[in-house]
Amino acid sequence: MKTRAAVLHEMHLQRPYTQSLPLKIEEVELDPPGSREVLIKVKAAGLCHSDLSVIDGNRPRPLPMVLGHEAAGVIEQVGEGVTQYAVGDHVVFSFLPSCGHCVNCQSGRPALCANGAKANGEGVLLGGHRRIKKDGKYYFHHLGVSGFADYTVASVDSLVKIDKTIPFEIAALFGCAVMTGMGAVVNTSKVKAGDSVLVVGLGGVGLSAILGANAAGASKVIAADISEYKRNSALEFGAHEVVNSADADALKNLKANNDGGVDISVEFAGVVPALEFAYNATKRGGTTVTGALPHPDARLSLSPLALVADEKSLKGCYLGSCVPIRDIPAYLKLYQTGRLPVEKLITHRLKLEDINEGFERLAAGEAIRQVIIFD
Ligand SMILES: NC(=O)c1ccc[n+]([C@@H]2O[C@H](COP(=O)([O-])OP(=O)(O)OC[C@H]3O[C@@H](n4cnc5c(N)ncnc54)[C@H](O)[C@@H]3O)[C@@H](O)[C@H]2O)c1
Ligand SMILES: [Zn+2]
Ligand SMILES: [Zn+2]
Numbered sequence: 001m002k003t004r005a006a007v008l009h010e011m012h013l014q015r016p017y018t019q020s021l022p023l024k025i026e027e028v029e030l031d032p033p034g035s036r037e038v039l040i041k042v043k044a045a046g047l048c049h050s051d052l053s054v055i056d057g058n059r060p061r062p063l064p065m066v067l068g069h070e071a072a073g074v075i076e077q078v079g080e081g082v083t084q085y086a087v088g089d090h091v092v093f094s095f096l097p098s099c100g101h102c103v104n105c106q107s108g109r110p111a112l113c114a115n116g117a118k119a120n121g122e123g124v125l126l127g128g129h130r131r132i133k134k135d136g137k138y139y140f141h142h143l144g145v146s147g148f149a150d151y152t153v154a155s156v157d158s159l160v161k162i163d164k165t166i167p168f169e170i171a172a173l174f175g176c177a178v179m180t181g182m183g184a185v186v187n188t189s190k191v192k193a194g195d196s197v198l199v200v201g202l203g204g205v206g207l208s209a210i211l212g213a214n215a216a217g218a219s220k221v222i223a224a225d226i227s228e229y230k231r232n233s234a235l236e237f238g239a240h241e242v243v244n245s246a247d248a249d250a251l252k253n254l255k256a257n258n259d260g261g262v263d264i265s266v267e268f269a270g271v272v273p274a275l276e277f278a279y280n281a282t283k284r285g286g287t288t289v290t291g292a293l294p295h296p297d298a299r300l301s302l303s304p305l306a307l308v309a310d311e312k313s314l315k316g317c318y319l320g321s322c323v324p325i326r327d328i329p330a331y332l333k334l335y336q337t338g339r340l341p342v343e344k345l346i347t348h349r350l351k352l353e354d355i356n357e358g359f360e361r362l363a364a365g366e367a368i369r370q371v372i373i374f375d
Helices: 049-055 114-122 168-175 177-188 204-215 228-236 250-257 272-280 304-309 324-336 352-363
Strands: 002-008 023-030 037-046 071-078 090-093 132-134 151-155 159-162 196-200 220-225 241-244 262-267 282-290 313-316 346-350 369-373
Touching: 002 151, 002 352, 023 151, 023 352, 037 168, 049 352, 071 151, 071 168, 090 168, 159 324, 168 177, 168 324, 168 346, 168 369, 177 204, 177 262, 177 282, 177 324, 196 204, 196 272, 204 220, 204 228, 204 262, 220 228, 220 272, 228 241, 241 250, 250 272, 262 272, 272 282, 346 352, 352 369
Parallel strands: 196 220, 196 262, 220 241, 262 282, 282 313, 346 369
Antiparallel strands: 002 023, 023 132, 037 071, 037 151, 037 369, 071 090, 090 159
16 A cells, blocks of 8 residues: 655754755555554654654664654554454554563563564564565665554554553653653662652653653652753653753752752763763662663763762663553553643644654754644
8 A cells, every 4th residue: 555654765964954854755655464463544653862863873774764663553454363453453652572482571571672672673573574665665664663654564562552542642652752751760760759860851751751750759850951941841740850960060069959869860861971960960879770872882981989889770771671561551541540641741743744844843952742643
């Protein structure tokens, strides 16, 4: 069948994207879903910094690729061997498929799925296939999702079934921003009620981490960013205090006002100074979680002695260390009961044809989550 898709043919260093137009809206051909695959009518797809990192080359991927990895939609057709999904089911995409049988999946850590990571790195679906083509030439899939398209084909192992009452634009956010930000706090940092939490980097993911910290019973949530707009937004997301991490005295003041530092800090900015700030702001015995995806060449320098003597922890976090089929429905219940007001993340609703404008806004730091709404 034919569908429209936003395609990245080469990385774009040149901004504004409203002029360099990195993504081309093309009519492409979709192969029918193969074994353990489904055809999905995409209903909503969010713009995440990880898509931007493919556009600007910070996260090199095989091209041409149909981007988009935070999406929700409706199952339109099922392939051979699909028993757990039926036409009409509503689903959220998880951006790392879980094969279910590698050692990490079997150990309850699907965020480390070896087969999913290999497929994502190669730009193919979990079964190894590509289903999007133009003029006979196959395009690559983004993280098994490729949600910037009217229709897409995905592996059943990239999906989570959801309640039909959840609006698609909300559901989409749970596929990346919410799962990652909330999961970093709840799963990776292992926050306890009463802990103090610092969040550095206040995009869609960091602001979701603030919601997660409050939902988990943090005693105090401090939000840090270099952007005043983001710091003001954080106050609306329940941060008790905001800090400009670029201020020379910011770290000293934060430690002085918080008994030597915070219990937990999470970083979702994607640059080394932000991670250093997060790490240095934790108190003795504190835990730092980093989930941002900086340039592959970025390096962090820290004192191993202080790590030892202060019993600090530094942990990486992919996919919010989540088990998507367990955590997405659980987090959605918190949304449904008003304890996870993720609707506040949506600052813009776009049409697919406005996608380059949206990425320019994201790169300029002028938006939180922008969601493409499909008819
Ligand atoms: N680990 C995962 O599974 C996963 C999932 C989703 C996103 N990510 C990554 O998380 C990061 C955040 O994603 P997003 O969509 O929220 O991005 P975003 O662009 O919306 O937000 C990033 C924020 O970091 C701030 N920032 C930049 N430099 C800073 C500094 N020196 N100090 C403090 N703040 C600074 C920016 O002002 C911005 O508010 C990205 O790197 C993205 O690739 C990782
Ligand atoms: Zn993302
Ligand atoms: Zn696996």
